[in-house]
Amino acid sequence: MNYAFEFGQVFAAWDELLAGALRTLWLSAAAMAIGMVVAVLGALGKTNGPVALRWLIDAYIELIRNTPFLIQIFVVFFGLPAIGIRLEADQASLLALVVNVGAYGIEIIRAGIESIATGQVEAGKALGLKPLQVFRLVVLKPAIQAIYPSLTSQFILLMLNSSVCSAIAASELTGAANDIQARNFRSFEVYFVVTGIYFALSLLFWGIFALIERRFLRQPAPR
Template sequence: MNYVFEFSAVFDAWDDLMAGLLRTVWLSAAAMGIGLVVAILGALAKTNGPRPLRWAIDAYIELIRNTPFLIQLFVIFFGLPVIGLRLEADQASLLALVVNVSAYGIEIIRAGIESIQHGQIEAGRALGLRPLQIFRLIVLKPALQAIYPSLTSQFILLMLNSSVCSTIAANELTAAANDIQSRTFRSFEVYFVVTGLYLALSVLFWAVFAGIERAFLRQPASR
């Protein structure tokens, strides 16, 4: 093998990689936050909403979970301009990520809600709590505790899926890597370093999620 590994060309463009990495963090965190809110509202509507709304949510979930994320991204970026809604690449990427993660999040949170014993809800009603208070105080936190590992795993997949957004020239890590590779022709070195950066991002997000669990979701120790 006569190939000579040369990483200096990659590290000369380190600022571009860091800019792409920060953009990936922003894009992923924003999609996670918005997607979580949409998923909670969708799960609440699916478990307690009127039948037509439940049917609409079911159709949305099946549509998103049974089509590739790349196609969803293309529909939003290339398809919406047909009806007069034109989005920038980063805006389309954020919307596609939210649409995608929300569909999975609704089902995950719904499973958590349905794991709550009905007697606890009845007790809340007996205490005179309103439906929203019952959901917020009795249902939501235990449900999140039950499904937190699955939900955070889905969020990590969301962050990794953000690399697909480079296909529409979104300003994220993979797009930055593609640009550097096109200038330096150091494919192995560029993508080897980017692989390490994605691994570091995954570890970072796992650490953040573990901190959130310890601070807000972990049950107090029994006495």
Template structure:
């Protein structure tokens, strides 16, 4: 007998899918904002901080980049309670995403900062700019302009990686899909719809990032 597709059995649970998608957007958005702060501070520490801080940041980056994201989540959610730190699944998911994207973001932003020539920095000093102004206008903004595509790609991967947070029962889209599938047993239909929803959310983030680039990061025209 041929398989009968029944997408109505999936759409009957649309409120749960919508809540899961909204939770994914909020979780990813918060992780992106906090992770960006971690990445900027970490990149600043890597490029101009004391040697001991650079060693700590190097160790953090190498550990995160060379271990699976799922293990990182388990270490935070299941490992920290052994040290007396208990976190809810939502807080653990957010912390894991921030820790993960922060490590990758530090290296991306560091590469952008190191692409700025020393002559531009010296020019800023000769104009009487304060160190914070030099970092903000001469180093940070041009470096982000240079690495913006790589940084936004990493943020999209962060949003997609949030699906792994279902392993600790965080209430995002993949967790909602698993709950629905366990009730209607329509695996193909459920995960096909969820795939389309993740694609739509990726497009939404790409559109938001493009709008940010047009508003704040586009280089002025030479004409």
């Protein structure tokens, strides 16, 4: 084996990798926040909405869950201009990520909502809570507590899937790595370093999610 490893050329472009990592963080965090709103509204519509709305939500979920994310982002970036909607690469990436995670999030949150006993809802109504208060305090919070591990795992997958956005030249981490590799041809070194960065980003998100769980979702200890 005569290959000589040269990481110096990779670290010389560290500013590009850092900028790509920050863009990945921004895309992922924004998609998680907006996708969570889509997931909650979709789950509410699927559990309590009219039949036509439920069918529409089901069609959306099945379409997204049974097609590759790469095709979805191509449809957003290359397909929408056919109907007059033109988006920059980062904008298209964000929209595709939201659409993707929203579909998976709806099913996760729906399962959590349906795990709440009917008696708890009736008790909330008996206390004089308004329907929105019942949903927010009696249904949604306990449901999120129940499905939080699944939801956070889906969010981590979303962050890792953001690497696919490099296919439309989005300015995220993998896109930056591709640019560096095209200049120095040090494929192993570049993608080895990028692997480590993605691993670090995953640990960062796990830490944030664990902090959120301890701060807002953990049940108080019994006295």
